[in-house]
Amino acid sequence: VGGADGAVDGAVARALSDAVEGASLGYWPSDAALRIVEAVHSGSGLPWWAAIMLTTVLLRMALLPLSIYGSVQASKLAALKAPLAELNARYAAPGADRIDHARDLQSLYAKHSISPFSAILPGFAQMPVFMSLFLGLRRITAAFP
Numbered sequence: 001v002g003g004a005d006g007a008v009d010g011a012v013a014r015a016l017s018d019a020v021e022g023a024s025l026g027y028w029p030s031d032a033a034l035r036i037v038e039a040v041h042s043g044s045g046l047p048w049w050a051a052i053m054l055t056t057v058l059l060r061m062a063l064l065p066l067s068i069y070g071s072v073q074a075s076k077l078a079a080l081k082a083p084l085a086e087l088n089a090r091y092a093a094p095g096a097d098r099i100d101h102a103r104d105l106q107s108l109y110a111k112h113s114i115s116p117f118s119a120i121l122p123g124f125a126q127m128p129v130f131m132s133l134f135l136g137l138r139r140i141t142a143a144f145p
Contacts, residue, residue, distance in 0.1 A: 025143060028132075029128060029132035029136075030132045030133075030135040031136065031143075032132065032136075033132045033135075033136035033137070034136040034137075034139075034140060034143055034144075036055055037051055037133075037140070038144060040055050040058075048140075055133070056133070059129060059130070059133065063125075063129065066122035066126060067126070069118075069122055070118075070119055070120070070121070070122035070123060073115075073122075076112065076114045076119075077119055079112075080108070080109075080114070083108060084105075087101070088101075091104075
């Protein structure tokens with residue numbers, strides 16, 4: 001395998017090591033995000049705005065399966081809207097047993113193999129990644145003057 005691929009791999013490795021050595025960054029997630037943007041900037045030769053855009057697109061592509069999973073789970077929950085409304089109406093009376101309601105609700109979710117929190121968990125998983133990128137980019141001029 002050698003040739004041009006080896007030269008590209010070497011250039012990327014040098015850019016990564018230069019990014020790590022050149023900036024006085026710690027090990028916080030926002031610092032890691034800055035290192036990734038710097039590695040894209042140094043390794044590709046793109047201007048900063050393009051490196052930021054490319055890094056964002058790459059992160060979105062890497063997290064796309066989580067977004068798809070969340071959308072599928074949300075659509076499954078939307079399909080259960082009618083059975084959920086009927087179940088809630090049945091137990092809406094003041095003297096209704098809340099334990100039976102919870103048990104029936106749990107069996108409905110189990111029957112359709114869905115969890116009510118499965119639609120929002122992918123968003124919570126993506127939030128630290130993009131918050132780190134945002135917080136890192138806020139101080140990019142101080143880290144890389």
